[in-house]
Amino acid sequence: xxxxxxxxxxxxxxxxxxxxxxxxxxxxxxxxxxxxxxxxxxxxxxxxxxxxxxxxxxxxxxxxxxxxxxxxxxxxxxxxxxxxxxxxxxxxxxxxxxxxxxxxxxxxxxxxxxxxxxxxxxxxxxxxxxxxxxxxxxxxxxxxxxxxxxxxxxxxxxxxxxxxxxxxxxxx
Numbered sequence: 139x140x141x142x143x144x145x146x147x148x149x150x151x152x153x154x155x156x157x158x159x160x161x162x163x164x165x166x167x168x169x170x171x172x173x174x175x176x177x178x179x180x181x182x183x184x185x186x187x188x189x190x191x192x193x194x195x196x197x198x199x200x201x202x203x204x205x206x207x208x209x210x211x212x213x214x215x216x217x218x219x220x221x222x223x224x225x226x227x228x229x230x231x232x233x234x235x236x237x238x239x240x241x242x243x244x245x246x247x248x249x250x251x252x253x254x255x256x257x258x259x260x261x262x263x264x265x266x267x268x269x270x271x272x273x274x275x276x277x278x279x280x281x282x283x284x285x286x287x288x289x290x291x292x293x294x295x296x297x298x299x300x301x302x303x304x305x306x307x308x309x310x
Contacts, residue, residue, distance in 0.1 A: 144188060148172050149258055149306055150243020153184060168241055168309075176305050179298040186295045187259045194289050196263050200282035203300060208293040217297055220304050221279045227308065228252075228268055229277030235268050235307075242306045250280075256303050262290050264303045 143156040151169040155162050162181065164170050172180050203212040203219070211217045228235040232252035236244075239254035247253040250267040257263055263284050271277040281300055291299065 146184060146188065147243075147257065147260055148180065148184060149256055149303070155184065155188065168306075171306075171309060172302070175309075176302050179302040179305070183258070183291070183295050183298045183302065186291055187262070190292070191259065191261055191290045194261065194286050196261060196284040196286055199285040200265055201285050201287075202280070202282060203296070206283070206288060206293065206296065211293065211297060212300070219281055219300055220308060221281060224266065224304065224307050225268065225277040225279040228279070229271040232268065232270060235266075238307055238309070239266070241309070256306065258299045258303055259290070262287055262299060264300065266303070266307060 141156060142158050143154055145152050145154050147153075149168070149172060151164060151166060151172065153162055153164050153169055153172065162173055162184065164173055203209055212219060228238075235252045236246055236254060239256060242256055244254040244256045247255050247265060249265070251270040252268045253265060255263050255265045265282045267280045267282070269275070269278045281304065283296065287296055
């Protein structure tokens with residue numbers, strides 16, 4: 139039987155979406171992490187991206203999740219992103235922060251004390267900025283989307299994408 143489906147890069151890693159068997163699979167430990175440990179966030183997001191993404195390239199203009207049309211979901215309750223955990227883990231370790239992103243094909247960016255761009259999907263970049271702790275301030279981390287993100291995915295799926303990326307940065 140011949141396979142019919144799509145190969146989609148999720149966090150830079152190939153995920154095969156098999157249309158015949160209606161399954162998804164990866165080929166390395168990190169892609170299996172995407173499909174198993176973060177399945178709640180990844181699987182529906184993958185399908186939405188395949189259905190909804192448009193031929194619009196990212197502009198490079200970054201926006202905070204709270205600046206999106208339904209951005210208030212990122213500010214309270216169970217939708218809070220684990221950015222404090224990312225900051226705590228890498229508070230004095232910019233090399234570890236960059237290395238963690240590299241596991242998921244992240245690319246270094248020039249913001250803060252360390253910054254990386256992950257590509258949860260080809261047209262939906264997510265940028266993490268890390269400010270290291272110092273004598274005055276605790277470490278801080280921020281997540282930013284490209285301004286075109288809402289043209290590719292609905293708000294609830296963008297939150298799932300943000301969680302997927304955050305959990306990738308926290309993976310041990």
